[in-house]
Amino acid sequence: MTISLKINGKSQDVDADPxxxxxxxxxxxxxxxxxxxxxxxxxxxxxxxxxxGRPTFSCxxxxxxxxxxxxxxxxxxxxxxxxxxxxxxxxxxxxxQCGYCISGMVMRAQxxxxxxxxxxxxxxxxxxxxxxxxxxxxxAIMRAIKRAAIA
Amino acid sequence: MHEGVDREGRQLYPAFPYDHFTKATNxxxxxxxxxxxxxxxxxxxxxxxxxxxxxxxxxxxAGWKVLFLSQASLENDASKSVEWNRGRYLVExxxxxxxxxxxxxxLGGEKKSSPYAGGAAEGWNAPPLNASLVxxxxxxxxxxxxxxSTGWHKLHGAAAGPMADVAKNLGQASKDEVHAIxxxxxxxxxxxxxxxxxxxxxxxxxxPADIAAIYAGACAKCHNDRNDVGPSKALSLSLSTxxxxxxxxxxxxxxxxxxxxxxxxxxxxxxxxxxxxxxxxIADITQYIRARYxxxxxxxxxxxxxLKARQEAQP
Numbered sequence: 001m002t003i004s005l006k007i008n009g010k011s012q013d014v015d016a017d018p019x020x021x022x023x024x025x026x027x028x029x030x031x032x033x034x035x036x037x038x039x040x041x042x043x044x045x046x047x048x049x050x051x052x053g054r055p056t057f058s059c060x061x062x063x064x065x066x067x068x069x070x071x072x073x074x075x076x077x078x079x080x081x082x083x084x085x086x087x088x089x090x091x092x093x094x095x096x097q098c099g100y101c102i103s104g105m106v107m108r109a110q111x112x113x114x115x116x117x118x119x120x121x122x123x124x125x126x127x128x129x130x131x132x133x134x135x136x137x138x139x140a141i142m143r144a145i146k147r148a149a150i151a
Numbered sequence: 152m153h154e155g156v157d158r159e160g161r162q163l164y165p166a167f168p169y170d171h172f173t174k175a176t177n178x179x180x181x182x183x184x185x186x187x188x189x190x191x192x193x194x195x196x197x198x199x200x201x202x203x204x205x206x207x208x209x210x211x212x213a214g215w216k217v218l219f220l221s222q223a224s225l226e227n228d229a230s231k232s233v234e235w236n237r238g239r240y241l242v243e244x245x246x247x248x249x250x251x252x253x254x255x256x257x258l259g260g261e262k263k264s265s266p267y268a269g270g271a272a273e274g275w276n277a278p279p280l281n282a283s284l285v286x287x288x289x290x291x292x293x294x295x296x297x298x299x300s301t302g303w304h305k306l307h308g309a310a311a312g313p314m315a316d317v318a319k320n321l322g323q324a325s326k327d328e329v330h331a332i333x334x335x336x337x338x339x340x341x342x343x344x345x346x347x348x349x350x351x352x353x354x355x356x357x358x359p360a361d362i363a364a365i366y367a368g369a370c371a372k373c374h375n376d377r378n379d380v381g382p383s384k385a386l387s388l389s390l391s392t393x394x395x396x397x398x399x400x401x402x403x404x405x406x407x408x409x410x411x412x413x414x415x416x417x418x419x420x421x422x423x424x425x426x427x428x429x430x431x432x433i434a435d436i437t438q439y440i441r442a443r444y445x446x447x448x449x450x451x452x453x454x455x456x457x458l459k460a461r462q463e464a465q466p
Contacts, residue, residue: 018365018368019364019368041381041383042421043382043383043420054426055426060368061369061428062367062368062369064361064364064368065365065429067429069429
């Protein structure tokens with residue numbers, strides 16, 4: 001079945017079963033490897049993308065449910081092909097150990113900064129809670145988000 | 152605690168459930184007082200009363216008490232076990248289960264004519280604890296005890312909404328006390344032990360194909376009908392108590408907000424679908440689950456319930 005999706009500002013037709021999770025389509029059919037497969041159960045946040053600007057687990061979002069809502073992936077945050085302010089802040093703070101969760105972390109943090117450009121530490125902690133990091137990179141992630149907020 | 156009057160002699164609103172605490176013994180009240188007074192004091196400004204007249208006029212509560220406060224203590228029922236009597240003392244008194252699980256009348260008093268027939272709490276349904284509760288499997292004493300102390304049972308589902316906090320607290324209570332509570336609560340429904348389970352899966356019933364696809368992609372990876380609850384402890388929805396209720400309130404709220412209370416303890420977990428699905432999709436999925444996994448009548452006005460639940464503050 002052909003389903004039309006709006007991904008990073010472009011319309012894209014994909015041919016897949018309507019129950020297929022958006023994550024699989026983004027990675028396998030569209031070739032966007034920003035969103036990662038972590039748990040596949042909406043528990044870890046590695047697959048986080050924006051749907052109409054809201055951070056969303058793409059592993060439990062079937063493509064039949066996306067409709068005409070706008071999908072933004074990690075790649076969609078680039079500005080003129082370069083890392084945006086938040087992505088650069090993650091690089092500058094070396095906010096990654098194994099790095100697997102980081103694309104989801106960036107997506108969730110970006111959604112926070114869109115609605116609250118200067119969040120408090122507590123607001124950051126609460127907002128980031130759905131995304132898990134098993135390496136314990138939390139303090140570096142915190143620094144990166146604050147660096148982007150202040151910059 | 153017994154009379155609903157504060158230190159300065161002011162009448163207290165029954166949002167503080169002294170209509171139940173009044174059943175607690177003096178010894179227990181004194182023990183609670185000693186414990187509370189052992190906690191270091193903090194500076195706290197009490198919020199102003201925002202009720203409108205005449206409810207802002209505290210003395211009218213005295214009238215409410217004449218109607219709805221019975222200070223008579225619970226007499227031991229010699230025909231029942233010691234454990235049942237202990238359970239009744241905890242449930243009717245400090246546990247104040249009826250504050251949510253008994254319906255209230257227009258004046259906010261518990262309807263004593265229909266005890267434990269189901270009530271409301273913070274937008275959620277508090278299901279009936281009497282025989283009018285519809286479930287796939289009947290609750291046994293041991294199942295109730297496990298549910299109350301862990302917040303989950305494999306044949307009934309997870310405690311969510313305000314009940315999640317109750318289970319979290321009871322997880323710290325002694326097993327014997329929780330078992331006594333379960334003994335009394337199970338006796339309220341007095342269903343025969345032989346009541347057969349009713350497991351519905353009306354998968355053949357005609358369903359909109361797009362909703363079935365959304366269910367398959369968003370829900371069925373965890374709620375997989377194979378009795379394999381997985382790391383999220385997700386049941387087949389044919390077992391879920393919430394899906395069998397008279398109103399969609401709890402099912403809608405679990406889908407919208409998920410279940411995260413037990414994340415640190417490794418208990419049941421469900422992601423919030425508030426950003427994943429649209430209001431219409433959540434309403435359609437709710438109806439799909441109701442039609443597929445129960446033999447109960449269809450719910451009405453689910454979309455209204457979704458919009459209402461979105462407005463509620465989340466803890």
